[in-house]
Amino acid sequence: MPSPKGSSTHITAFVQALAIAGYQVDLLTPGDAHLPAQDHHAGARLLRVALDPALSMLRRATLFDAAVAAHLATHTYDLVHFRSIWGGLAALHAQPQYGYRTLFEVNGLPSIELKYHYPGLADGSSAAAALIAQLRAQEAMLIRQSDLLITPAAVTATFLASLGADPARLRVIPNGATPLADVPPPLQGDLPTLLYIGTLADWQGLHTLIAALPMVLAVRPVRLRIVGSGRSRQRRALAKLAAKLGVSEAVQVEEPVPHAEVADLIASADVCVAPLEPNDRNVTQGCCPIKVIEYMAAARPLVAANLPVVRELLREDVEGLLAIPGNPRDLARSILSLLDDPARAVAMGQRAAMRVRSSLTWQHAQQRLLAVYEQVFTSDNAKTGPGSVL
Numbered sequence: 001m002p003s004p005k006g007s008s009t010h011i012t013a014f015v016q017a018l019a020i021a022g023y024q025v026d027l028l029t030p031g032d033a034h035l036p037a038q039d040h041h042a043g044a045r046l047l048r049v050a051l052d053p054a055l056s057m058l059r060r061a062t063l064f065d066a067a068v069a070a071h072l073a074t075h076t077y078d079l080v081h082f083r084s085i086w087g088g089l090a091a092l093h094a095q096p097q098y099g100y101r102t103l104f105e106v107n108g109l110p111s112i113e114l115k116y117h118y119p120g121l122a123d124g125s126s127a128a129a130a131l132i133a134q135l136r137a138q139e140a141m142l143i144r145q146s147d148l149l150i151t152p153a154a155v156t157a158t159f160l161a162s163l164g165a166d167p168a169r170l171r172v173i174p175n176g177a178t179p180l181a182d183v184p185p186p187l188q189g190d191l192p193t194l195l196y197i198g199t200l201a202d203w204q205g206l207h208t209l210i211a212a213l214p215m216v217l218a219v220r221p222v223r224l225r226i227v228g229s230g231r232s233r234q235r236r237a238l239a240k241l242a243a244k245l246g247v248s249e250a251v252q253v254e255e256p257v258p259h260a261e262v263a264d265l266i267a268s269a270d271v272c273v274a275p276l277e278p279n280d281r282n283v284t285q286g287c288c289p290i291k292v293i294e295y296m297a298a299a300r301p302l303v304a305a306n307l308p309v310v311r312e313l314l315r316e317d318v319e320g321l322l323a324i325p326g327n328p329r330d331l332a333r334s335i336l337s338l339l340d341d342p343a344r345a346v347a348m349g350q351r352a353a354m355r356v357r358s359s360l361t362w363q364h365a366q367q368r369l370l371a372v373y374e375q376v377f378t379s380d381n382a383k384t385g386p387g388s389v390l
Contacts, residue, residue, distance in 0.1 A: 001029045001041060001048075004256035005199065005229060006290040007107070010175060011083070012042045017366035018373065019043025022386035028071060028087070030064055047071070057118070058131075061086040071390070072098060078387030079103060079376060085110060085138050091390075092145055100390075101376055104146035106160060111135040112285045116202040117231070140164055148376055150369070155286030155308050171372050174312070175288045176362035177297035179353060180263055192222045192339055195269035195300075197262065198291045200230025200253075203282055205275030205305060206238055208328050212275075213247045215332035220339060227254045227265060266298040271338050271345070274304040278325035282307055289313075293360050296320070296352035301345035303334040313360065319352035 002008045011027070018025050019042060027041060031048025039046040049067040051060045069090035072080070080095075081103040082088035088104060095102055111132050115121040121128045143149065144164045150171045151157050157165075157172050194216075198204055206226060216222055224247075226238065235253055242251045257265055266272060272295035276282045286309050295302040296319060304310045306322035316322045321338060324330040338345040377387060 001027065001046060002259075004258055006175075007083075009259050009290065010107075013176065013362040013366060014369055015044045016042040017369055018386075018389060021370055021373075023373070024386075024388040026075070026077075026388075026390050028068060028390060030060065057114075065090045069094060075390070076388065077390045079373070080390045081105060083107060085135070085142055088142050088146075089138060092142055101148070102146045103148045103150065103372075103376065104142050106143070106149060106151045106156060108281070108287065109135075109139050109285060111139055112281050113203075116281060148372065150372060151286075152288030153286040153309050154312055155283075156288075157286075159285050171368070173365055173368040173372070174360060175290045175293055176360055176365040177290065177293040177356055178263070178362060179297045179357050180267070180299070189270075190221075192220070192270040193268065194222055194224045194335065195266065195272045196224070196226045196228070196274070196291075197256075197265065197272075197294070198228045198274075198289070200226070200228055200234040200238065202234070203277050203279055205277040205326065207241055208277065208326055208331060209273055209275045210238060210241050210245065210247065210251065211328035212332040212335065213242075213250060214245050215329060216335055217247060217250060219336055222250065222270075222335075222339070224251045225254060225269070226252065227256060229256045262294060263298055266295060266300055269300055271335055272298075272300045272302040273331075273335070274302065274310070275323070275331055276305040276307055276310070276325060278305070278307065282309060282325075292320075293356060296349075296360070297356040299349035299353035301338045301349050302352065303331065303338065314352060314355065318348070319355050320348055 001011060015025055015027055025044035026047060027044040028047045028049065030051050032053060033050055035048055037048055049064055051063055064086050068087040072091065072094045077100045079101045080091040082091055083105045091102055121132065140163055143160055148169050149160060149165055150173050151160060152173060152175045154172055157170050160170060161167050196206065196209060200206060213224055238253055242248045274289055274292045288309060292304055292310060292313050296314065302320040303323055304320060305325040307325055310322065314320045321334040323334040
């Protein structure tokens, strides 16, 4: 923290809301030797746990969990709010000793998501199966025993309930975006730009997007910008596919930009795309793609995969177009239909921006979070106002 990723934007919005509301917030995050151990961010005291990037992910996670336990032994909090089992396990184990409340914010579970970052976990080996089973057991304990849970999507809330979460302790707070003061005009230049922003994770559907590009180029010239963080293997795989399909000259895979530059980046696009894959991460677990809301906030015409998590945010042919998930041909058709009808595309973008302003800004998310916190603290007879939060 901070970083260009959507999770950083989400954390910043939540921490800022809590600090403004009067909570004393400490933000404990992984870090490295190049960043200061203590800092301030969005009104919170930022404490970084230096972790050697050369260590394995699981080793770093174990060390972070131990750092959380050590921190809780020397600091007093009224509430511990965690976004992952890494650190959440330490917080739950220490709760009986220190007496704080716990809030588990579930954006994703490692038992589902890790195999997309580390394909070896999907190889069917007994070691991989044992690790996934252990993760599921730890997740289930946190889901059942945390005092309150929040999640950004109704799909995810349903999934958590299936894992044992008490619906009475579960709240949905969708992600948000910051609306633009001035809606950018449609571009439609000689070379229209298609834009994807976000990580290069395998669940994002970028192979489907590149596979759709030859069918788009067969009708009209375009360029595709893919902007986001990813592993070297992911960048190589995208470049290899583009070369195989003969579209390398039309594809730019770029490093992420600072969040302050995202709005201008989106405003420079003719059509924005969120081609999520129809897999267990997106369909069963669920998500709330910030990129979709940011596209909408910028009034950009957009095409997204027709998944339940997307339909929570926009309506087909009202605020955007929905393409068959994992289907390059239908994705190409949807993109071309927006490029071929600029007036329709502009109207959709304007309706999308209105939808964000009405219910999907970060301010809306902050207000919903503060309502949850107020419920937590008013249910504790010993606490009558904003307290201290980790």
